[in-house]
Amino acid sequence: MERVRLGRSSLEVTRLGLGTAPLGGLFEPVSDSDAEATIATAWSHGVRFFDTAPLYGFGLAEQRLGAFLRKQPRDNYVLSTKVGRLLRPDVGAPREDPHYKGTPPLRPRFDYSYDGVMRSVEESLVRLGLDRIDILLVHDPDDHYDEAVAGAFRALQRLRDDGSIKAIGAGMNQSEMLARFADAAPVDCFLLAGRYTLLDQGALTTLFPICTRKNIAILLGGIYNSGILANPHGQAKFNYEDADASLVARARALDALCKQHGIALKAAAIQFCLAHPAVTIGLQGARTAQEAADNIAMAHAPIPAAFWHALRASQLIDAHAPLPGEAR
Template identity: 65%
Template sequence: MPLATETAPLGSTGLRTTTLGLGTAPLGGLYQPVSDEAAEATIAKAWDLGLRFFDTAPQYGNGLSERRLGSFLSAKPRDSYVLCTKVGRLLRRPAEAVGEDAYYKATPPERPVFDFSYDGVMRSFEESLERLGTGRIDVLHIHDPDDHYDEAVAGAYRALDRLRSEGAIAAVGAGMNQSEMLADFARAGRFDCFLLAGRYTLLEQGALADFLPLCEQQGIGVIIGGVYNSGILANPTAGAKFNYADADPALIARALELDEVCRRHDVPLKAAAIQFPAAHPAVASILTGARNEAEIVENEALFRHPIPPALWQELRERALIDPAAPTP
């Protein structure tokens, strides 16, 4: 298993990402508030651990994540890290007062508004540059266009393609919680990388059938997020979350089976979960979120925890993972 600090090429972009990256949705106050001090300490700890791949988005804390990440990175040499953000949501202050954001806590008053048009994406890019305090973004993803595919192809992709041709960004990507539409994007345009969240994990390997082979064939770099499937692979108990909702009992039972095998081999379930997707040759980096120093320290340690080949073999024999899935 590669160390978290080793680098891998991100498709054919020329960018190299550390094999473990920091996802900053939690630092935007996802589910619970995070102070400026805690956010800075978390990013600093990730940096101290050697992580040089950072992912954010306007949606994460309604701009809070971008501002916090940009504030820290402003003191670092620009060529020493790879920075991703996203387009598809503009942050605008509602005309009338609204209640607290359903997901992000203690955030600015702006709220995200879907906009995958060419002009909207260009505005989003400029506004992200301002919040991040940088003149360059390495990877720009079309973010969650599940219900906006046609506009994303006709508008957002065209804008990103122009930004790439002008050298304003190095890579055009898309980030989603499904692989099917990402495969459609791969066939519709020239994409450099994709961020797939929650759909290639110890619990789900459907992406093996079409998406991952397609990316490998086309030289598209894949970034994997959501390796714990919203928490079920971190703590498979009653009330665990899967895909941001309460997990079905059958999924909890399957996660408990995975945990049982891991325990028999003296391996934490979370270690198997964070290492498993990294073994696929199309995968360049694993993104893990953290809201404090302890969480990023734990993730880095889990990423290099020794796992005997016998564990993977038993998971195959018990049909708990796809027999075709590469393993470390």
């Protein structure tokens, strides 16, 4: 699989990565054996970038990913996890979380302080069972901008300066605050989830020009917008919630256009995202080995140029969004 440099860092990463939120039981529980098979399938297809977080399954995704990666040569892959939430027992929490199923009896607590971030890193290393993490991202600091700048990023910069990690950044479901972080913190990369897809190109003007100018790599998650761009005909999800009727209608129009050209909507979704020069990695989540293999196949499936011309003419996407095959 093609490898590229991650922004200003020394890291080389594969163009496709595995996101592990589904392996933490997002929306439905996943067994240890299915999680291992999913990661092993991504590995066998050449994926060498893996993203996780304490939030995903309240530690479960980190544990499962670490169990597989501990068996691989450490220099053969790049690993990112996140800070900003500490996992603690919460006897008053509902038995089942609305998003993560089959999880340990822990709940995340926001903590973007310097000391909280240092504790978070130590605890992630224990769950992973590894001696180092390559990339650390400040996770979802939407309501904690000042604390993230004064505490979390200061801690991450220290860890990068002393060589403990290779790159730092933030991971969010919005582009506006990431654009602010690009000016306020010495970041190498951002994980942007769901804000540059066939349904939502909000980052096109707010974030991507800044990242291109400053050589900040974009790790793009949420490419299927929580599932609606994988299957817009079932109980479609968008941004982790039930999709509203207008979004479902647009997704179905995109699907119909794909079918006219004999291609899969998922293939168009991932290849559209990877066509933007600001996007370094396309992160694809999977909960089964078959999903992992299918996602990777979609990234390489042949798509005729006529489809991309028709997509632009349909006005279903921003007219300024770059398409595959166009000069960068």
